[in-house]
Amino acid sequence: MRFALSDDGLGFADAVRDALGSVAPPAHVRRWWDAAETSLVTPPFTGDGPWQALVDMGVVSACLPGDVGGAGLRFVEMVGVCEELGAAALPEPVVATAVVAAPLLADLAQIVDGVGEASPEVVEALEQALDDVVAGAAAVAVAPQDDTLVECADAGWLLVEADGGLHLVDGRSLPANALVPQRSVDGARRVARLDRAHLDLSAATQLCGTGEAATAWVAARRRAEVACAAQLVGLGRPMLALTVDYVNQRRQFGVPVGSFQAVKHQLADAALHLEFAVPPVRFAAAVLSGVEGTEDAEWGPLGEPQVAVSTAKAAASDAAEQVAAAALQCHGAIGYTVEHDLHLYMKRTWALARSHGDAATHRSIVATHLLR
Amino acid sequence: MRQTRRVELRWNDTERDFRDECRSWLSDHVPSRPLPSGDTAEGFAAHLEWEQQLFEARWAVVSWPERYGGRDASLWEWLIFEEEYYRAGAPQRVTQNGIFLLAPTLFEFGTPEQQNRFLPRMAAAEDLWCQGWSEPEAGSDLAGIRSRAVRDEEAGGWRLSGQKTWTTRGAFCTHLFGLFRTDPEAERHKGLTYFMVPLDAEGVTVRGFGRLDGDEGFAEVFFDGAFVGDDMVLGEVDRGWSVAMATTSSERGLTLRAPGRFTASASRLVDLARSRDGLGDGSTERSPVLADEVTRAWMDAQAYRLYTLADVTDIVEGRPPGARSSLNKLWWSELDVHIGRTALDLLGERAELVEGAEEAVAGGAWMKAYQFALSGPIYAGTNEIQRNIVAERVLGLPRR
Structure with a gap:
């Protein structure tokens, strides 16, 4: 038994934190906010920006198998990285591409190869999409089945489920009105509504039937849920740290406000819930990665993937929101100004706490498993 | 080169064998009907018999060295034991203040003579230890202790005077461990000494009184010139505070409250929700709000379980939790209250029925458990004090 990040996973997360400290400070997040004033188009990824830095570090392609140019990392080795990407409130769609879409592309490539019914065009597109991930040439988004928002409004590639099939669509030549940007409370987020009626889906874009890819599709959805939870616990850390600094230095009645118990207890509670949300998130990542031992019957219902995932997301959503409120x-x-950085983290928290299922929805999923 | 450490969630063969052995012994020996409460005179005797049974089969103190009746179990095996123990519905441990609170301190600060003298009798439930921290004027403010120990050079020891109170199971125990002021001039945390005291010594009076949950296990203990020898001092004279702090961090953290206790309670809560005494079939539709509360409690228990696995990993790899043990205490104590309250809500109007009422569900055990849980946020340092500790020592907020 050893329940802690692996040395590799921890080393990777530390390296990402260090890199983001210089290439993605709050001023970087603010540039995305500023850009949204005029247009909701994603700002271009520049050579000295965080996207390129993370591509160079191998983060974006880390979960792709070695034979297509990735590092073959399991999701559990990336959960610490997701926490750090959350802690930086990074606007670039790294999580969506690296841990959600990229491994799904790789899974689909195998399925398509096995089934052998896909059109040459879409097979070629799939190869191109994989190459783009490795080169960092494009972000990839997964459009969920229902009317939920697409988290990456200007993705180079889009995986869409429609009419019993899984389609891969070139995001750079989408018909007008297919992907409509929506303004978020978080000015650094780029979300969009997908209008399937405006997509040109055909046999030429279909990779396989949904049934053939069902396992891979569900796995991707669960990774998205846990990766979102990991970003939330990551977001809690800077919010708590900013607040601890502030209440140590802000003086009222002749003393630092952090010396008042009313302040101490709020922050202690916030820290408590944040600390206890981390293990469920990392455990869920381990379950999704099939870490040896997670199949043991001793885990009880917690060993069921969806229960582990929903437990993680519910805990992380609640904890991060509690930290935001206390902060x-x-x-x-x-804190109630846009000059202070707190709102950058807080608004991301409000968004992610409900993205990929809010806490109550995930608890009701767990309830169904426990009480059915 | 150091080996790369990975995430590992598998119990090894030794641990699996340990679990199997433990599970099968418990299933053969746990009394089928719950014992009467260990905090009543009648129940205490029944619990002593159970403790002796545990000791004879070497399950009383699994983490201790074999020479004192233990199994040299690792922290991981200890977690497994606790999980199996509470899953099996085995009796509460009336010896726990000795084996979980005094013993770790004896291992750390005791002389070999003291260890050999006290540990085996403690493991066998021949000596029963209660804790003497609180005084009428020193509760959360433990450093306000006024009980005194005055040097008796001629007799080669100390004369104790003063009063301890809220002493759990004090009315049934044979010995007390606690802090006494040995340097009356010293301020607060200084000048305190850790003593072990036989309760049958001349000059010691124990008066039991009733507790919120109806049991009579509480006691106040009066000292009127009671004599103890130098061999009853644990650690150095006037350095009792740091010795005591070693014990209180055991109490807040892992050793007193293993997650097995709460995962077992949470599973019983889920069973209750599904049963006809709770919501019955289709629980989630019948009362979505109560189903949500049950789910929260279950999830919080799982979070504690996982947090503990991470904690033990840190301890094993040389990253001790320190003040973070206060986070533990906050979590388990508030979780326990939540489990209890949710169970009462499931039972509805029958929640108030207690042992002896025909209509009581499970002999009123949930109300009993709830009342016991309510002591959690109070003892071992109130949760208000724990929140101060978290704020000041984990987060780094100013003390004043």
Whole structure:
């Protein structure tokens, strides 16, 4: 038994944190906010920006198998990285591409190869999409089945489920109105509504039937849920750290406000819930990666993948929101401004807490498993 | 070159064998009907018999060295034991204040003579230890202790005077461990000494009184010039605070409250929800709100289980939790109250029925458990104090 990040996973997360510290400070997040003032188009990824830095570090392609140019990392080795990407409130769609879409592309490539019924055009597109991930030439988005938002409005490639088939669509030549950007409370987020009626889906874009890819599709959805949870616990850390700094230095009644118990207890509670949300998130990642031992009957219902995933997402959503609320309250009026960085993290938290299922929805999934 | 460490969620063969052995012994020996409460005179005797049975089969103190009746079990095996123990519905441990709180301190600070003298009798439930921290004027503010120990050079020891209170099971125990002021001039944390005291010594009076949950296990203990020898001092004279702190961190953290206890309670809560005494079939539709509360409680218990696995990994790899043990205490104590309250909500109007009422569900055990749980946020340092500790020592907020 050893329940901690692996040395590789921890080393990778530390390296990502260090890199983001210089290439993705809050000022970088603010540039995305500023760009949204005029247009919701994703700002271009520049050579000195975080996207390229993470491509160079091998983060974007880390979960692809070695034979297509990736590092073959399992999701569990990337969960610490997802926490760090969350902690930086990184606007670039790295999580969506690296841990959700890229391994799904690789799974689909195998399925398509096995079934052997896909059109030459889409087989070629799939190869191109994989190459693009390795080169960092494009982000890839997975469009969920229902009317949920697509988290990556200007993805180079789009995986879409429609009418019993899985389709791969070139995001750079989408028909007008197919993907409609939506303004988010978080000015650094680029979400869009997908209108399937405006997509040109055909046999030429279909990779396989949904049934053939069902396992891979569900696995991708679950990775998205846990990766979102990991970003949420990551977001909690800078919010807590900013607040601890602030209440140590802000003085009222002649003393630092952090010396008042009313402030201490709020922050202690926030820290408590944040600390206890981390293990469920990392455990869920281990279950999804099939880490040896997770199949043991001793885990009980927690060993069922969806229960582990929903437990993680519910805990992370609630914890991050609690930290956000305590952080705002303990900052007082300064936190209620857009000049202070707190809102960058807080608004991302509000969005992610409900993205990929809010806490109550995930608890009801667990409830169904426990009480059915 | 150091080997690369991976995530591993598999119990090894030794641990699996340990679990099997433990499970099969418990299934053969756990009394089929719950014992009467260990915090009543009648129940205490029944619990002593159970403790002796555990000791004879070497299950009383699994993590201790073999020479004291243990199995040299690793922390991982200890977690497994606790999980199996509570899953089997085995009796509460009336010896716990000795084996979980005093013993770790004896291992750390005791002389070999003290260890040999006290540990085996403690393991065999021949000596029963209660904790003497609180005083009428020193609860959360433990450093406000006024009980004194005055040097008796001629007799080669100390004369104790003063009063301890809220002493759990004090009315049934044979010995007490606690802090006494040995340097009356010293301020607060200084000048305190850790003593072990036989309760049958001349000059010691124990008066039991009733507790919230109806049991009579609480006691106040009066010292009126009671004599103890130098061999009853644990650690150095006037350095009792740091010795005591070693014990209180055991109490807040892992050793007193293994997750097995709460995962077992949470599973019983889920069973209750599904049963006809709870919501019955289709629980989630019948009362989505209650189903949600049950789910929260279950998830929080799982979070504690996973947090503990991470904690033990840290301890094993040389990253001790320190003040973070206060996070543990906050979590398990509030989780326990939540489990209890949710069970009462499931039972509805029958929640108030207690042992002896025909209509009581499970002999009123849930109300009993709830009342016991309510002590959690109070003892071992109130949760208000724990929140201060988290804020000051984990987060780094200013003390004043």
